Amino acid sequence: MTTHISVPEGEKITMQDGILSVPNNPIVPFVEGDGTGPDIWAASVRVLDAAVSKAYGGERKISWMEVYAGEKSTQVYGENEWLPEETLQAFRDYLVGIKGPLTTPVGGGIRSINVALRQELDLYACLRPVQYFTGVPSPVKHPEQVDMTIFRENTEDIYAGIEYQAGTPEAAKMRDFLVNEMGVTKIRFPDTSSFGVKPVSKEGTERLVRAAIQYALDNGRKSVTIVHKGNIMKFTEGSFRDWAYDLAKREFGGVEIDGGPWQKLPGGIIIKDVIADAFLQQIILRPAEYDVIATLNLNGDYISDALAAQVGGIGIAPGANINYITGHAIFEATHGTAPKYAGKNVINPSSVILSGEMLLRHLGWNEAADLILSSISKTIGQKTVTYDFARLMEGANEVGTSDFGDALIANM
């Protein structure tokens, strides 16, 4: 295959003995993204570069390397090339990357490229911090009490994509297997049912929960809450809970409180669990009681958007997909392509900018990351915001995507 990736001057980030080795001019692959992706990336890259330049005075600089996925990839590589092998290889080789949102059609058509990237690179932890910036409009009374970090299992659950569509021979085969060989009698309408399979493993659960507890320890957090629907899905979500508690006890010295199942770790961190539906109302009513969250793939998807809304919406919700063992990481916003705003230069770029802030911190470039956080706080404090915040604020100075980027740079 002809290469469409042009490699800039710079060096690779590597991982040695579990520790990232970051040169002063690392090559970092990026995918611009579909829909509003190009608007957002154009503003984000300027802000990230400005923060690095300001923090290190030219001593450090990221060499951005464009790689392709999604609609742009089909233009560059040809029809049906949604996720070229050389894009995957670039993310494998260069270890740390960033991406904009990519479109996934509902129902038929391609399966999610976002999910495929996570699965191909085995980026098992989807890390989504949810924090409040003073001045951001919020629908809840005390958004400042929301300070949670979601660890969403990123490779299993119904996102594995094992589904059979009603009316196909595969669905009929699945129905026959369940009815004839497994003795299942509870499929209400067997002949018109689609089927989905939900794999949840001990290994997959343990590596995710291990990362969540380690994060809580490293960052001085108060608790880790296992969120599940184990009362109904006993052997998938219920096992996730049980395996999580077992791991906390076995690897982190957790001791049961009042006969369990809640535990306390030697440093004082509480390991607890809550059923997913109850959790969704408690994060609105009693957000201060939750801190680090460890959950399964689908729950994590829903919880991410719900929590983001409490601190102003998904315009300001960053994230990362990480394999803590290999060091591979792809940073990306929680939101999607928001197609109705594509090309209009109005969308809020903060989620990708804050994903970039996480990337910089991941590289150990904390001074640049801090500049981004302080300039976002200052700019929002001045009420200079994009449409999503402006429509909920009194006296806002509404600006477009690129002007918001400029305001952030000016405030560094």
Ligand SMILES: NC(=O)C1=CN([C@@H]2O[C@H](COP(=O)(O)OP(=O)(O)OC[C@H]3O[C@@H](n4cnc5c(N)ncnc54)[C@H](OP(=O)(O)O)[C@@H]3O)[C@@H](O)[C@H]2O)C=CC1
């Ligand atoms: N990781 C990824 O790449 C993801 C991709 N997707 C894909 O994106 C596509 C569109 O999905 P959809 O369900 O519409 O969800 P989106 O997240 O794209 O958009 C839903 C709504 O959220 C608000 N929003 C989203 N991004 C921003 C932003 N940067 N600034 C301000 N507001 C924002 C807008 O609200 P309002 O209308 O109120 O202004 C928008 O209409 C689908 O194909 C989906 O599969 C979805 C999620 C993640």
Ligand SMILES: O=C(O)CCC(=O)C(=O)O
């Ligand atoms: O891949 C997609 O299209 C949606 C993914 C998503 O919603 C998420 O990861 O939060």
Ligand SMILES: [Mg+2]
């Ligand atoms: Mg989502």
